[in-house]
Amino acid sequence: xxxxxxxxxxxxxxxxxxxxxxxxxxxxxxxxxxxxxxxxxxxxxxxxxxxxxxxxxxxxxxxxxxxxxxxxxxxxxxxxxxxxxxxxxxxxxxxxxxxxxxxxxxxxxxxxxxxxxxxxxxxxxxxxxxxxxxxxxxxxxxxxxxxxxxxxxxxxxxxxxxxxxxxxxxxxxxxxxxxxxxxxxxxxxxxxxxxxxxxxxxxxxxxxxxxxxxxxxxxxxxxxxxxxxxxxxxxxxxxxxxxxxxxxxxxxxxxxxxxxxxxxxxxxxxxxxxxxxxxxxxxxxxxxxxxxxxxxxxxxxxxxxxxxxxxxxxxxxxxxxxxxxxxxxxxxxxxxxxxxxxxxxxxx
Numbered sequence: 001x002x003x004x005x006x007x008x009x010x011x012x013x014x015x016x017x018x019x020x021x022x023x024x025x026x027x028x029x030x031x032x033x034x035x036x037x038x039x040x041x042x043x044x045x046x047x048x049x050x051x052x053x054x055x056x057x058x059x060x061x062x063x064x065x066x067x068x069x070x071x072x073x074x075x076x077x078x079x080x081x082x083x084x085x086x087x088x089x090x091x092x093x094x095x096x097x098x099x100x101x102x103x104x105x106x107x108x109x110x111x112x113x114x115x116x117x118x119x120x121x122x123x124x125x126x127x128x129x130x131x132x133x134x135x136x137x138x139x140x141x142x143x144x145x146x147x148x149x150x151x152x153x154x155x156x157x158x159x160x161x162x163x164x165x166x167x168x169x170x171x172x173x174x175x176x177x178x179x180x181x182x183x184x185x186x187x188x189x190x191x192x193x194x195x196x197x198x199x200x201x202x203x204x205x206x207x208x209x210x211x212x213x214x215x216x217x218x219x220x221x222x223x224x225x226x227x228x229x230x231x232x233x234x235x236x237x238x239x240x241x242x243x244x245x246x247x248x249x250x251x252x253x254x255x256x257x258x259x260x261x262x263x264x265x266x267x268x269x270x271x272x273x274x275x276x277x278x279x280x281x282x283x284x285x286x287x288x289x290x291x292x293x294x295x296x297x298x299x300x301x302x303x304x305x306x307x308x309x310x311x312x313x314x315x316x317x318x319x320x321x322x323x324x325x326x327x328x329x330x331x332x333x334x335x336x337x338x339x340x341x342x343x344x345x346x347x348x
Contacts (some may be wrong), residue, residue: 001050006057010040013064022068029069036063058208065156065216065234134280136167136269138227139261141283144338148284151256152293153248156235157215161261164226168266173220173228174205175259178275183211183259213240213256215285223266230261236287250292256285288333293340295330297347 014037016022022030036059043056131140140162143149151157163173181188187203194202209217214237220228236254240246245254260273261281271281305324307317327348334344 003044003053006044006053013037024071025068026071029067033063036060061208061216134271136165136265137263137271139163142338143283144336147282148286150337151285151287153289157233159232161230162227163263165265169223170220170226170228171223171266172264173230174262175217175230176262176273178258180273183209213237248289252289254287256287258284293333294327297326297328299324
């Protein structure tokens, strides 16, 4: 049995706990993580089969990437001030503003957003609600111009892709990189070496695959009556944050990579994936900054705060200014990110 992967991940999570990297998570979700971590340690010591090790690994990955919940965080933005007896200043965007828990969901593909009842803007050129059919398969996802799905710095992704077959049950619904390769480079390299006849084992597909940059891909590998969901969770890890395109500026465009659906059903039909944007099931994952996603709501003239001296704000001045600050989804994001189109003008 190969225990190295589970052992390494247990060490990584343990180190993160000791370093306080989950300090912004709720006590309840951290307690659940610690319980799953202890369970993984027990499995590492007692497992008799590789399947037990894989199951423990997948469970721990799922807990880290999708079950840790953020604590409520007070938003800290530079306020817009009206000196009245002077001049108004311009507010700055907040990079670390927390998202609402549902703001990264793409399940809404109808004509109305069930979360707020607003009609979706079908005239938005960047909006692309899709339920596509390829042979037996129907799959639904929502992406922006160029078939891009945006993820955001420091925010847990929750991307859902729905898959069904008109002819039978789904036996496989996975996400791959180009040419059918695994999204994790080391695993892809191993598969290539095996295919070339080198003396390395063929890597197994797993219900939870990781890409090495912080995201996990939750897949279906056993026969299941459709529709089934492929789920992408996670957020940038330190490796991804170390890449040059990860700038945290408004114009950040850090491309995680092209992805392709691979589907099979019980009749033997397949959607094989591809290696270019015209291939069925293609989408591109791009990581954007929170300064792109959020903005300060413009302050009406009558709501601006008068201060005597802009260079010497009193505690009372600061408190009054804070009361007037409201954060909304930015106009740019709600125009360009299809999944945020229904949130135009919405205050957090």
